[in-house]
Amino acid sequence: MDTCTITAKxxxxxxxxxxxxxxxxxxxxxxxxxxxxxxxxxxDAGEALPKDLPQGTVRLSxxxxxxxxxxxxxxxxxxxxxPANSAWDLVDSGATEGGWRAVFRLRHRVMGASVDKTxxxxxxxxxxxxxxxxxxxxxxxxxxxxxxxxxxxxxRLAFSPKRLAATPADPLEPDPARGRFMLAYPAxxxxxxxxxxxxxxxxxxTQYRMEDRREDFVTLVEADHGGPGWTALARRAEEDxxxxxxxxxxxxxxxxxxxxxGRDYAPWSGRHLGVLGIEDGRTAVGHAASxxxxxxxxxxxxxxxxxxxxxxxxxxxxxxxxxxxxxxxxRAIATANGQMRLAxxxxxxxxxxxxxxxxxxQPVPV
Numbered sequence: 001m002d003t004c005t006i007t008a009k010x011x012x013x014x015x016x017x018x019x020x021x022x023x024x025x026x027x028x029x030x031x032x033x034x035x036x037x038x039x040x041x042x043x044d045a046g047e048a049l050p051k052d053l054p055q056g057t058v059r060l061s062x063x064x065x066x067x068x069x070x071x072x073x074x075x076x077x078x079x080x081x082x083p084a085n086s087a088w089d090l091v092d093s094g095a096t097e098g099g100w101r102a103v104f105r106l107r108h109r110v111m112g113a114s115v116d117k118t119x120x121x122x123x124x125x126x127x128x129x130x131x132x133x134x135x136x137x138x139x140x141x142x143x144x145x146x147x148x149x150x151x152x153x154x155x156r157l158a159f160s161p162k163r164l165a166a167t168p169a170d171p172l173e174p175d176p177a178r179g180r181f182m183l184a185y186p187a188x189x190x191x192x193x194x195x196x197x198x199x200x201x202x203x204x205x206t207q208y209r210m211e212d213r214r215e216d217f218v219t220l221v222e223a224d225h226g227g228p229g230w231t232a233l234a235r236r237a238e239e240d241x242x243x244x245x246x247x248x249x250x251x252x253x254x255x256x257x258x259x260x261x262g263r264d265y266a267p268w269s270g271r272h273l274g275v276l277g278i279e280d281g282r283t284a285v286g287h288a289a290s291x292x293x294x295x296x297x298x299x300x301x302x303x304x305x306x307x308x309x310x311x312x313x314x315x316x317x318x319x320x321x322x323x324x325x326x327x328x329x330x331r332a333i334a335t336a337n338g339q340m341r342l343a344x345x346x347x348x349x350x351x352x353x354x355x356x357x358x359x360x361x362q363p364v365p366v
Contacts, residue, residue, distance in 0.1 A: 002017045003016055003017060003023055004017055004090050004102065005024075006121055009123035010123065011025075011128070016061060017088050019084060020084065020106065021056070021062050022037060022062030023061050029322060030323040032240075034126075034240050038149055040061065041271055042058075043059055043060060047267075050266050054079045056080055063146055065083040066083065066142075066143065066279075067083045067084075067110050067143045068283065068287035068290060069142050069143065069279075071288070072287055077108075087106075089104060090104055091103050091104065091116075098123045099125075100121045101121075103118050104119075111138060111140075111141050112139075113134045115134055116133045118131045122354060125320075125352045125353065125354065128318065128320070129357050130145070130318070130319075131317075132315060133312055136308070136309055137307035139307055140290075140307060141287070142281065142284065142305075143315065144251070144280065144281025146277060148275055148276065149276050150274050150275050151210070153237030154208045154236050156234045156327055157207070158206065158330055159206075159232075160225060160227065160248075162222060163190070164188055165188065165218050166218065167187050167188070168186060168285055172215045173263060177264075178263065182203060182214040183198060184197055184198050185198070189202075208276060210260065212260060215263055217255065217258070219254075221253055228245050229246045230244065230246075231245075231278045232329040234327045239324060240321055240322060240323050243322070243333075244320075245358065249360075250282065251281055254278065256278065257275075260272075291303075302366065314365075316357060316359065322351060328345055331343055335353055335355035338355060339351070
């Protein structure tokens with residue numbers, strides 16, 4: 001595997017240059033080594049895989065850029081686009097004042113645009129700071145991050161304020177001979193703790209239960225609250241907290257992919273267990289749907305960025321991890337003065353954080 005590893009005090013990140021996936025992320029905190037991201041069990045295992053798999057599935061790991069998200073049905077490309085399935089080159093890497101910064105460029109162009117990825121680590125910050133820049137091109141492109149975490153004992157979720165949650169028209173695995181699902185399709189709810197199920201009841205989206213064998217997908221729409229968008233997962237057995245943050249003006253939706261033994265065919269084979277994708281994006285499902293009419297646009301939510309010669313746009317994203325006992329995620333997160341303050345129950349604690357990175361309140365190019 002062709003990888004590039006960057007480090008700062010207390011954190012390291014490795015990028016799989018063959019597909020642009022984060023192959024490993026390790027945070028050293030509280031005397032522990034925390035690995036918040038998932039790597040599929042078949043990656044580099046030497047087993048025979050179905051020949052028609054996109055490279056992004058063959059090397060499914062950590063986090064990667066989707067452009068477009070899901071179906072590439074405007075410009076020919078594999079599932080989730082070339083950024084998730086083809087090579088990136090390291091173009092710059094070096095120490096900064098108190099950390100490390102590396103820049104990578106996608107060899108393929110996306111709708112004629114060049115794509116750069118910048119990874120930044122800061123000493124004693126338990127966070128990976130990412131930025132992607134699209135330059136030139138024509139038309140419009142949907143985008144999403146695709147961070148995946150994994151649990152052995154389930155966990156509890158908390159979110160920044162969301163307006164609603166909704167499932168698409170069809171489940172990921174409609175054929176019971178191939179897999180299973182639990183949520184109702186299509187369905188929606190403003191209450192994340194009571195989402196309609198296929199069986200007629202409701203399910204709590206803030207709980208990840210290992211006994212629920214299923215493959216489900218649901219989109220959360222950010223509410224207007226003026227702060228960063230965030231998802232916090234308290235992993236029970238791992239006794240830690242996985243954090244994913246965004247600027248809602250750039251990435252207005254968070255898509256949850258619940259993959260817990262819900263696919264029975266290769267390479268999944270019922271063994272893809274305890275995985276949660278926390279996929280922040282500016283997208284609908286599929287490129288054509290994202291740039292055409294879709295239910296999110298009718299809700300006033302942007303689902304693509306505009307490309308153009310002489311024009312560029314960028315968006316930023318953060319993944320972090322902290323030790324946490326008790327399994328209770330924070331009910332509130334505030335960022336200011338180089339700190340993140342988390343509140344869970346009667347407990348509050350601070351961690352170092354670049355509160356300027358997400359550019360909350362600044363104009364966002366479309």
